[in-house]
Amino acid sequence: MQRKLMLPLGLSLALALLGPLLLPDYQVTLVNYIGLYSIVALGLVLLTGIGGLTSFGQAAFVGIGAYSTAVLTTALGLSPWLGLLVGLGLTGLIALVLGMLTLRLSGHYLPLGTLAWGLSIFYLFGNLPHLGGYGGINNIPTVSLLGWELSDARDFNVLIWLVIAAVIWLISNLLDSREGRAIRALKYGTVMTEAMGVHSGRSKLVIFVVAALLAALSGWLYAHMQRFVNPTPFSINMGIEYLFMIVLGGAASLLGAIFGATLLTVLKQWLQDLLPQLFGQGGNFEMIFFGILIVLCMQYARAGLWPLISARLPKRAGGTPAPPDLDTPPLPRREALPEHAVLLRADGVVKRFGGLVANNNMNLQVNSGEITALIGPNGAGKSTLFNLLSGVLPPSAGEIHFRDQRIDQLSSRRINALGVSRTFQHVRLVPDMTVLENVSLGAHRRGHAGLLRTCLHLERGEEGALLAEAARQIERVGLGEHLLDEAGNLPLGKQRIVEIARALCADPYLLLLDEPAAGLRHLEKQALGALLRRLREEGMGVLLVEHDMDFVMDLADHVVVMEFGEKLASGLPHAIQENPAVMAAYLGGAE
Amino acid sequence: MDWYVFTFLTQDGLTTGAIYALIALALVLVFAVTRVILVGQGDFVTLSALTLATLQAGKTPATVWLLLGGASLVCVKMLAAAAREGRLAQAPRILLMQMTLPCVLALVCWLVEPATLPGALKVLLSIVIIAPLGPVLYRLVYQPVAQASVLQLLIISVAIHIAVIGISLWIFGAEGFRTLPFTSGNLDLGEVSISLQSVLVIGIALALIVALYLFFGHTLYGKALRATAFNQRGAQLVGVPTDLAGSHAFLLAAIIGAVSGILIGPITTLYYDSGFLITLKGFVAAIIGGMASYPLAAAGAFLVGLLESFASFWVSAYKEVIVFTLVLPVLLWLSLTTHHVEEEQH
Numbered sequence: 033m034q035r036k037l038m039l040p041l042g043l044s045l046a047l048a049l050l051g052p053l054l055l056p057d058y059q060v061t062l063v064n065y066i067g068l069y070s071i072v073a074l075g076l077v078l079l080t081g082i083g084g085l086t087s088f089g090q091a092a093f094v095g096i097g098a099y100s101t102a103v104l105t106t107a108l109g110l111s112p113w114l115g116l117l118v119g120l121g122l123t124g125l126i127a128l129v130l131g132m133l134t135l136r137l138s139g140h141y142l143p144l145g146t147l148a149w150g151l152s153i154f155y156l157f158g159n160l161p162h163l164g165g166y167g168g169i170n171n172i173p174t175v176s177l178l179g180w181e182l183s184d185a186r187d188f189n190v191l192i193w194l195v196i197a198a199v200i201w202l203i204s205n206l207l208d209s210r211e212g213r214a215i216r217a218l219k220y221g222t223v224m225t226e227a228m229g230v231h232s233g234r235s236k237l238v239i240f241v242v243a244a245l246l247a248a249l250s251g252w253l254y255a256h257m258q259r260f261v262n263p264t265p266f267s268i269n270m271g272i273e274y275l276f277m278i279v280l281g282g283a284a285s286l287l288g289a290i291f292g293a294t295l296l297t298v299l300k301q302w303l304q305d306l307l308p309q310l311f312g313q314g315g316n317f318e319m320i321f322f323g324i325l326i327v328l329c330m331q332y333a334r335a336g337l338w339p340l341i342s343a344r345l346p347k348r349a350g351g352t353p354a355p356p357d358l359d360t361p362p363l364p365r366r367e368a369l370p371e372h373a374v375l376l377r378a379d380g381v382v383k384r385f386g387g388l389v390a391n392n393n394m395n396l397q398v399n400s401g402e403i404t405a406l407i408g409p410n411g412a413g414k415s416t417l418f419n420l421l422s423g424v425l426p427p428s429a430g431e432i433h434f435r436d437q438r439i440d441q442l443s444s445r446r447i448n449a450l451g452v453s454r455t456f457q458h459v460r461l462v463p464d465m466t467v468l469e470n471v472s473l474g475a476h477r478r479g480h481a482g483l484l485r486t487c488l489h490l491e492r493g494e495e496g497a498l499l500a501e502a503a504r505q506i507e508r509v510g511l512g513e514h515l516l517d518e519a520g521n522l523p524l525g526k527q528r529i530v531e532i533a534r535a536l537c538a539d540p541y542l543l544l545l546d547e548p549a550a551g552l553r554h555l556e557k558q559a560l561g562a563l564l565r566r567l568r569e570e571g572m573g574v575l576l577v578e579h580d581m582d583f584v585m586d587l588a589d590h591v592v593v594m595e596f597g598e599k600l601a602s603g604l605p606h607a608i609q610e611n612p613a614v615m616a617a618y619l620g621g622a623e
Numbered sequence: 624m625d626w627y628v629f630t631f632l633t634q635d636g637l638t639t640g641a642i643y644a645l646i647a648l649a650l651v652l653v654f655a656v657t658r659v660i661l662v663g664q665g666d667f668v669t670l671s672a673l674t675l676a677t678l679q680a681g682k683t684p685a686t687v688w689l690l691l692g693g694a695s696l697v698c699v700k701m702l703a704a705a706a707r708e709g710r711l712a713q714a715p716r717i718l719l720m721q722m723t724l725p726c727v728l729a730l731v732c733w734l735v736e737p738a739t740l741p742g743a744l745k746v747l748l749s750i751v752i753i754a755p756l757g758p759v760l761y762r763l764v765y766q767p768v769a770q771a772s773v774l775q776l777l778i779i780s781v782a783i784h785i786a787v788i789g790i791s792l793w794i795f796g797a798e799g800f801r802t803l804p805f806t807s808g809n810l811d812l813g814e815v816s817i818s819l820q821s822v823l824v825i826g827i828a829l830a831l832i833v834a835l836y837l838f839f840g841h842t843l844y845g846k847a848l849r850a851t852a853f854n855q856r857g858a859q860l861v862g863v864p865t866d867l868a869g870s871h872a873f874l875l876a877a878i879i880g881a882v883s884g885i886l887i888g889p890i891t892t893l894y895y896d897s898g899f900l901i902t903l904k905g906f907v908a909a910i911i912g913g914m915a916s917y918p919l920a921a922a923g924a925f926l927v928g929l930l931e932s933f934a935s936f937w938v939s940a941y942k943e944v945i946v947f948t949l950v951l952p953v954l955l956w957l958s959l960t961t962h963h964v965e966e967e968q969h
Contacts, residue, residue, distance in 0.1 A: 132958075141954060145951075151903065279778055315792055316789050321789075
C-alpha cells in the first residue's frame with residue numbers, strides 16, 4: 033500500500049471504530065456531518081484539484097441521492113438499498129448528460145452549467161408533486177445491513193467513516209493507474225494527452241460522474257440518518273460551500289478534503305455562536321467571513337491550508353516507490369512494415385489563419401526506415417505543418433495520407449492510434465508526475481483495463497507491463513537515472529528527451545520530432561543522433577524539425593526546406609547544402 | 624390568454640429582458656477584458672436599487688460607508704506597495720486620487736438630510752455611490768490574482784458574491800424594497816396600452832447598449848480595451864496598461880449595474896440577495912452569445928425576459944426552472960458548433 037494513504041485511511045478507520053465508543057452525543061453528530069460533507073468533498077477534489085474542472089452543483093446531486101431513496105422508501109415502501117441504486121443511477125445519468133453537454137466547451141461552461149442546474153433542481157425539490165414541497169418528506173425508514181440495524185447516530189458514525197475509508201482507497205487506486213495518469217494530466221491541457229491517444233473527454237466525464245455519484249451516496253446516507261429530507265440542504269449555497277471546503281482545505285489532496293470539511297463545519301458552528309454577539313442578530317455574518325476567507329486563501333495560499341500543515345509534519349523515510357520489474361513480459365507490438373515503404377504523404381496542404389496563409393501547397397513524403405528533416409527559417413510554417421500532420425489542427429485544403437488511409441480530418445487521438453507519435457516544440461510534460469509516469473502516458477492505448485477493475489486495482493498485471501515498457505524506453509533514451517524524478521525538475525534538454533521516450537512508448541511506425549536537439553549539449557546531441565539511427569535501422573520512419581544544421585545534415589536521408597509557408601527545395605542533404613535558393617533564404621539574399 | 628394579457632406579458636418580458644441585456648453586456652465585457660466571470664454583477668443592481676430605496680425613505684444608505692471602507696483598504700494596499708518600492712513621495716497623490724470621491728460622498732450623505740434632496744439627485748447619488756465599488760472590487764480582489772486561471776477567478780467571484788450578500792443583509796435587512804416609479808403614465812395605442820415606465824426602461828437600456836457599441840467600435844480607448852481582451856500580453860507590449868483596463872472594465876460594469884438597479888427598482892421587489900438570480904439570467908443570455916458576442920447576448924436577454932414573463936403566467940412555480948433549463952439546449956448547440964482549440968500554454 034502507498035505510504036501517503038496511511039494517514040487518511042488510518043484516520044477514517046479510527047473515527048469509524050473509536051468515534052462511537054469515545055465521543056459524546058453532540059460530537060458524534062458533528063463527526064457524522066463532517067463525514068457526509070467529506071464524501072462530497074472527496075469527489076470534488078478528484079474533479080477540481082486533480083482534474084481541473086469545477087462544479088457548483090454538487091449539493092443538487094446530494095439532493096437527488098436523498099430524495100430518490102426518500103420517495104421510494106416512504107411512498108412506495110421499497111427497500112433503502114433499491115433507493116440507493118435508483119439514486120446512483122439517476123445521478124449518473126444526469127451527470128452524464130450535463131457533462132456531455134458542457135465538457136467539450138471551454139472550462140468555464142461546466143461550472144456555469146452546474147450553477148444553473150443546481151438552482152433548477154432546488155426549485156424542483158420544492159415544487160414537484162409527491163416531494164412534500166418545502167416542508168419535505170418525513171418518516172424515512174432506517175437501513176439494516178446484514179441484520180445490523182442502523183438506528184442512531186453512533187451506528188451511522190461507523191458506516192459513514194467506513195464508507196470514507198473505502199472511497200479514499202478507491203480514489204487513490206484510480207489515481208495510481210493508467211486512467212489516473214490521464215486524469216492527472218487533464219489540467220495541463222488536452223493537446224498533449226490527445227496526441228498520446230488518451231480520450232481526454234472521456235477522462236473528464238469519468239471524474240465528473242464519479243464526483244456526482246459520491247455526492248449521491250452522501251445524500252442517501254443523509255436521508256437515512258436524518259430520516260427526513262427537505263430542499264434546504266441541497267440549495268446552491270450548499271453547493272458553493274462544498275467547493276469552499278476543498279478550496280480551504282486543499283483542492284489537490286484527499287486529506288485536504290476531510291480537513292476542509294472539518295474546518296468549515298467547526299468554524300461555521302463557532303462563528304454562528306460568536307458573531308451575533310459581536311454584531312447583533314439578524315445577520316448572516318459567517319457568510320461575510322467565509323467569502324473573505326476564501327478570497328484571501330486564493331490570494332495567499334492557492335493550494336489550500338492542508339499543504340501548509342503537511343509541509344510541517346515530520347517526513348517518514350522510504351517514501352519513494354519501487355521501480356518497475358523489467359522482467360515483466362513485453363507488451364504486444366504492431367506488425368513490422370517493409371523498409372522504404374511510404375508512411376506519410378501530404379499533397380497540396382494549405383492552412384489559413386484568417387487572412388494569414390501559414391502553409392501553402394505543401395507536399396511532403398516520409399518513408400519507413402528513413403529520417404526526413406524539415407528545415408527552414410523561423411516563421412516558415414514548420415510547426416503549423418507538424419500540427420496538421422498530427423491532427424492538432426485541421427488543414428484548410430489538401431490531403432494527408434498515412435499508409436493507405438486519409439487522415440487530414442481525423443483527430444490527433446485517432447492518428448495516434450494508427451501509429452503516429454509526436455513530441456512538442458514547447459515541452460508538454462506533467463510537471464508533478466515522475467518521468468516514469470509521464471512516459472507511460474505514451475503507452476496509454478496499449479492498456480485496456482476499465483474503470484471498475486482500475487479502482488479495485490485488479491489490473492496490476494497490465495499496469496506492471498505498461499510501466500515496464502515505459503522504463504525500457506527511458507533506459508533506451510539514456511535517462512534511466514531519472515526514472516523516479518519529477519519531470520518538472522529536469523533541465524529542459526532532458527525534458528525533450530523524456531518526450532521522445534513517451535512518443536516511443538506508443539510503439540509507433542512514424543515519429544514526429546519537433547526540435548528535439550534544442551537545449552542539448554554536444555554529447556547529448558551525439559547520443560540522440562545514435563538513438564535516431566538505431567530507430568531508423570529498426571524500420572521506424574522519422575520526421576524531424578530542427579535548426580541545428582550539422583545535426584540534420586549528418587543524420588537525415590532526405591531534407592525538405594520551407595520558407596514563407598511553402599516548399600523551397602527538397603532532396604539529399606548535400607544537394608540542399610549547395611542549393612542557391614536555400615542559401616539565399618538562410619543567409620538573406622546571397623547573390 | 625386574451626390579447627390584453629398577451630400584450631402585458633410581452634411588455635413585461637421586454638422590459639426585464641432589457642435589464643438582462645445590460646447585465647449580459649456587462650458580464651461579456653468584464654469576461655473579455657479580465658477573464659473574470661463576475662457573479663457579483665447582479666449585486667451592483669440590488670445595491671444601487673436598495674441605496675435609492677433607502678434615500679427615498681429619508682435615511683442615509685450604509686453603502687456609502689462600504690465605499691469609504693473599500694476605498695480606504697485600496698489606499699492602504701497602494702501605500703504599502705509604494706512604501707515597499709520606495710515611492711512614498713507619491714503618497715499624497717494616491718490619497719487624493721483614491722479618497723476624494725468617497726470622502727465627498729460620505730460628507731454629502733452625512734451633512735445633507737436625504738429627504739430634502741430632489742428625486743433626480745437621489746438617483747444620481749445612488750449611481751455615484753455604487754459605480755466606484757467596481758474598481759475598488761477589482762483592485763482589492765482581482766488585481767492581485769490577475770494571472771490565475773478562469774476557474775480560480777470564478778471561485779473568487781462566487782466567494783466575494785457570498786460576502787457581498789452577507790454585507791447586504793447586514794445593512795439592508797431581510798425585507799424587500801421597491802423604489803418609486805419614474806412615471807405612472809400609460810401610452811394608449813388603440814387596444815394596446817403601454818406603460819411609460821416600460822418605455823423608459825427599454826429606451827434607456829437601448830441607449831446604453833448603443834453607447835457601449837460606439838465606445839468599443841469607434842473610440843481609441845474602446846479599441847484598446849478590446850485589444851486587451853483579445854491578447855493581454857500583446858496589448859501590454861504595445862503600451863495598453865492592462866491593470867487600468869481591468870479597473871475600467873469593472874467601473875463600466877458597476878455603472879451598468881447601478882443604472883440597471885435604478886431601472887428595475889420600481890418594477891420588481893428586490894431583496895438583499897436578488898442579485899444572484901439577476902446575474903444568472905444575464906449569464907443565460909451571455910451563454911447564448913457564447914460569452915463573446917454582444918448582439919447575440921442582447922438577443923438572448925430579451926428571449927430570457929419573455930420566457931420568464933410567460934412562464935410566470937402559466938407555471939409560476941417553475942419559471943426559474945424553465946429559464947435555467949434553457950441553458951441546456953444552448954450548451955448542446957454550442958458544443959456541436961464550436962471547435963474548441965485551447966491556447967498554447969507557456
